Amino acid sequence: xxxxxxxxxxxxxxxxxxxxxxxxxxxxxxxxxxxxxxxxxxxxxxxxxxxxxxxxxxxxxxxxxxxxxxxxxxxxxxxxxxxxxxxxxxxxxxxxxxxxxxxxxxxxxxxxxxxxxxxxxxxxxxxxxxxxxxxxxxxxxxxxxxxxxxxxxxxxxxxxxxxxxxxxx
Numbered sequence: 785x786x787x788x789x790x791x792x793x794x795x796x797x798x799x800x801x802x803x804x805x806x807x808x809x810x811x812x813x814x815x816x817x818x819x820x821x822x823x824x825x826x827x828x829x830x831x832x833x834x835x836x837x838x839x840x841x842x843x844x845x846x847x848x849x850x851x852x853x854x855x856x857x858x859x860x861x862x863x864x865x866x867x868x869x870x871x872x873x874x875x876x877x878x879x880x881x882x883x884x885x886x887x888x889x890x891x892x893x894x895x896x897x898x899x900x901x902x903x904x905x906x907x908x909x910x911x912x913x914x915x916x917x918x919x920x921x922x923x924x925x926x927x928x929x930x931x932x933x934x935x936x937x938x939x940x941x942x943x944x945x946x947x948x949x950x951x952x953x
Contacts, residue, residue, distance in 0.1 A: 801827035804950060805841055805853070811920030811927065812853050815839065815887050820952030828945040834916055835859075836883075839946035842918070842937050851943065854928050857883060858909060858917025858936075866930060867906040871919070874908070887921050904930065914939050 805824040807816050816822060816839065824841055834840060838856045843849070858864035863874035872880035907930065911917050915936035920926025929935040 801825065802947065803944065805851075805944075807853055807952075810925050811922050812839065812855070813922045813925075815855075815921045816853065816946065816949070817952055821950045822952070823947040823950055824944040825947045826944040829939070829942055834939070834942060834945070840916075840918065840937075840942050841944055841946070842942045844932070844937055844941045845934055852918075852927075853946070854918035854920050854926070855887070856916050857919050858911040858929070860911055860913045860915060862911050862917075863908060864911060864917050865906065865908045866919070868904070888923065909935060911936055916942070 803824045803826055804821055807818060807820045807822070810818050834856050836856055836859055839853065840856060841851050841853050843851050857871055858873075865872040865874055865880060871883040871885065873883060874880050909917055909929065915938050917929045917935065918937055919928045919930065929937070
């Protein structure tokens, strides 16, 4: 009886930290589509740090009334090179290793450079301490760190982490 009450209490407490979130726009396709309703874990980063690959919801100083959904690709202190053929992480010596991104909208076109916005040029970003670099999975149709006035997202502006789809494609 005590164990069942404890488990029920834990799940009730945990559900209190899940918020439904409605996606508007195609920037995270094919992972999360326009019109998808998903569960946002608002407790995730109170208990831990964001990790590369997490899909997060955030707002930031460029547009504090609008919430964005993107994927974390760069962690604090990293050098991230966004090229026409993919994303590379650079170590201290300048050696680049390509980021494995099976979730991209069209991974095959990434190799030919057709997955980026027209006119985009290769660029290297150095992520400051306490901030994160984010990109949309649909790189050809995503307003993300590559184009923000202030490209890095402070930890405190991240509202939560994508958990699972509630309703949608």
